[in-house]
Amino acid sequence: MISKEMEMALNxxxxxxxxxxxxxxxxxxxxxxEGLEGCARFMHRQSEEEKEHMLKIFHYLSEVDGFALTPxxxxxxxxxxxxxxxxxxVYEHEQKVTNSIHGLVKKSYDNNDLTTWNFLQWYVxxxxxxxxxxxxxxxxxxxxxxxxxxxxxxxxxxxxxxxxAAKAExxxxx
Ligand code: FEO
Numbered sequence: 489m490i491s492k493e494m495e496m497a498l499n500x501x502x503x504x505x506x507x508x509x510x511x512x513x514x515x516x517x518x519x520x521x522e523g524l525e526g527c528a529r530f531m532h533r534q535s536e537e538e539k540e541h542m543l544k545i546f547h548y549l550s551e552v553d554g555f556a557l558t559p560x561x562x563x564x565x566x567x568x569x570x571x572x573x574x575x576x577x578v579y580e581h582e583q584k585v586t587n588s589i590h591g592l593v594k595k596s597y598d599n600n601d602l603t604t605w606n607f608l609q610w611y612v613x614x615x616x617x618x619x620x621x622x623x624x625x626x627x628x629x630x631x632x633x634x635x636x637x638x639x640x641x642x643x644x645x646x647x648x649x650x651x652x653a654a655k656a657e658x659x660x661x662x
Contacts, residue, residue, distance in 0.1 A: 530650040
């Protein structure tokens with residue numbers, strides 16, 4: 489049975505993952521409005537992924553006799569200054585999630601809750617991959633620069649990255 493302290497901390501993580509899902513959904517909508525179809529597809533997939541991250545904790549809490557709470561999600565921003573600024577916000581949010589996961593890992597270890605510690609290892613790896621992915625997108629955006637056709641090329645590049653990520657996920661699930 490999980491401790492109340494760990495249960496509460498995991499419920500806070502549920503909220504953070506839920507917020508990420510809503511934030512990326514809002515970004516997908518903004519991308520659609522701006523005609524950035526590739527970026528919209530990317531953000532929709534990321535939003536779904538975050539929902540899965542949230543639900544994984546839900547199921548885990550039930551398995552260990554805890555109580556998962558459906559969180560109130562704060563309304564995310566709807567407007568973004570530019571595609572670069574949007575991805576910078578994604579990267580910042582992912583860093584925040586990583587710090588939170590690392591805090592949970594430490595807490596589980598300090599509480600001698602090795603079952604939760606083991607469960608969290610999947611998230612540690614996932615965060616490493618997500619941060620690397622967002623950094624690579626930001627690098628591409630900077631490389632393409634701000635010329636007249638830049639949005640077109642950024643959108644194409646992000647769509648390519650999205651297709652690769654979707655393929656990798658499909659292979660993982662198979
Ligand atoms: Fe589930 Fe990308 O944090």
